[in-house]
Amino acid sequence: MTRTDIARRVYNHTWKLDPIVRSLLDTDFYKLLMLQMIWGVYRDVDATFSLINRTKSVRIADEIDEEELRAQLDHARTLRFTNKEMIWLAGNTFYGRKQIFEPDFLAWLENFRLPEYELFKRDGQYELHFHGRWHDTTMWEIPALAIINELRSRAALKSMGRFALDVTYARAKAKVWEKVELLRKYPDLRISDFGTRRRHSFLWQRWCVEALKEGIGSAFTGTSNVLLAMDTDLEALGTNAHELPMVLAALTNSDEELRASPYRVLEAWQKYYGGNLLIVLPDTFGTASFLRDAPDWVADWTGYRPDSAPPIEGGERIIQWWKERGQDPKDKLLIFSDGLDVATIEKTYLHFKGRVRMSFGWGTNLTNDFKDCAPAHNDRLKSISLVCKVTQANGRPAVKLSDNPEKTTGDPKEVERYLRVFGEESRVRQPVLV
């Protein structure tokens, strides 16, 4: 109405903090699905989550201020699920199913708060660890990553003038829209937003999600971000993550148990969920060994999410495996979610079109692609490969092998043992970009 709303301006001046995470629903939907199972079945298990910056060349601790980081983490710890949010979780239909969350679990969730954190600097990086019960620490993954990524963006933007900022966002918007126009050519595509953890900022993620909703219409199937799903009446999407097999593997007492553990996860999962939530994440200890040793019933699951193998190669391997087990791939679903951009989506889609159902979970390159957007070259706007992984379970080291050795995490001696148990077949080293 007026150029300057004085009250608002002064209110803004006295802000102590512009919170990055304002709601406990500002997380990925699969965290809530996993949380219900972790709380239900593994209530006494301790798990430590730790920040890991795979882009070592970026010295995060030099880029963002420790006090600001603490203020944001502390603010996230003040959050509770609100009345409206609890009602929505209880009443909404997820994956076609009402009351996917059980009343006991929701009653516990109502009092949930994020647990304490441990933070210190080492060699230009932040050591950030979350110790405690698995059902508490697991919930830090997404907000911790979102906070650090957005603090990086804010630091990068801080010195820019008003026009430089305007141009930066204008170019970033134009860039997203170019992608929209490319994807529009394929109305049968199924794309969803998986970009919460790596987003440039919350507001920017919302812009991207709304742009996709308007731009590609029914080809946009939803978002992994629960808050955005609620607020924009989109489907909340996601299934499960590496932490489940990683923790269950760490808790085993022999090589035999270790080899069987990936299938124990699936047994537990299918007691809770069905239909399109029966998605296998096969690469935790290498897809080749997973497929080789899988019991026959695994082939009855709805689909696979190959997450670290090259998409075409990884998809072909799974299709072949389905065929060997008498399954028709046309009834099956492949969810691609690793480092996607328009080119890989297009190529993968055209390759498999008509042979298998597909869905693409688009992350970093959707919600944090500011390459060449700033008027002056700004390396700090470039997204980095930052993850928050389970590193210990009940005091024992947790390991992830992955199909890409660059993504291996865990104590080197344990990694060696896991490689001995699962084998190294078809692991392919690839650069980790996002």
Place this chain on the structure above:
Amino acid sequence: MTRTDIARRVYNHTWKLDPIVRSLLDTDFYKLLMLQMIWGVYRDVDATFSLINRTKSVRIADEIDEEELRAQLDHARTLRFTNKEMIWLAGNTFYGRKQIFEPDFLAWLENFRLPEYELFKRDGQYELHFHGRWHDTTMWEIPALAIINELRSRAALKSMGRFALDVTYARAKAKVWEKVELLRKYPDLRISDFGTRRRHSFLWQRWCVEALKEGIGSAFTGTSNVLLAMDTDLEALGTNAHELPMVLAALTNSDEELRASPYRVLEAWQKYYGGNLLIVLPDTFGTASFLRDAPDWVADWTGYRPDSAPPIEGGERIIQWWKERGQDPKDKLLIFSDGLDVATIEKTYLHFKGRVRMSFGWGTNLTNDFKDCAPAHNDRLKSISLVCKVTQANGRPAVKLSDNPEKTTGDPKEVERYLRVFGEESRVRQPVLV
């Protein structure tokens, strides 16, 4: 970020419409409570609702444009309850009770849309009628009133410059805050917002509600506006209105039945609701006759809402009546809701303090008090006494007598008959200001 967000500015330029009512929850809570009963018990009853401007001196049809009015009414007819809204209605606790709305009713409500309207001009006023099933037409009352009131505000503000607007809102805010400071003296007060229908605008109502929430804290018990209740995590408040006894009276076939009809309403109501929702609205055909003829069980209800008698006189009469029936007024509740402002709230509160529980439903003088706020005197910012009343039920005229003859509505011959049946005892003519 920049002074002018060009995309937003251009988007604004191409707006066809800035909708006044953007959600079917932007209505009073009691409409939904009544609707459930009307749909459940009186599903086949037709009822016509009609706009009535009791402030004849204001020629609404000269103030607001018919095309704009039609565009807003048409837009309201496009609305449906959204997914999030339905989930909230099903899952929220209202008046301490879960699932106050039954699944069958909610299933029907999910497809609800506002029915057609009839609109034409006569003598500088709009004739606006809603014909059809009671369970459809009743839902027009609040949005129709909110639309006309906000179109009046927009018309009044249209010619004002940027600074004049800024000063107008600044003064209006200062005025609300003065009221807050006066009311703060009485932390035991219980005040709620009942101002949806007469509000200056939706955004202004939201400002007032949030100001009360911050300003008087726990003395602010909630809002009748369901959308604001949901969005600001406040209690949704309200019970029932004159339309219930008016329609039931119109459907009777003899004077005897007519005399008994106000108690039939209560019988139907208590099959649906209990506790603090057992509030009698006694003045539809005069409070004196209502109390005189009331069966004993009516005294067991939680409270009364004297809505047209002067508050102290009306309250005393009801307290006396409770005592005569062996009830302790200290256990009872009086809800005052007629033309309240700070002075009447304060006076009434101090008068009854310690003798009865009280609650104040504050309407027009909370959400539409712009008196002396505009830099240039502007009569068109003054609120008017506009109502939307049931006028016919199954083709028969509907009548309201009220304790204030100025508020009488209905066919003169029928009014005469009602006066004969119910009597004219203690009716007091008072100016109707809001």
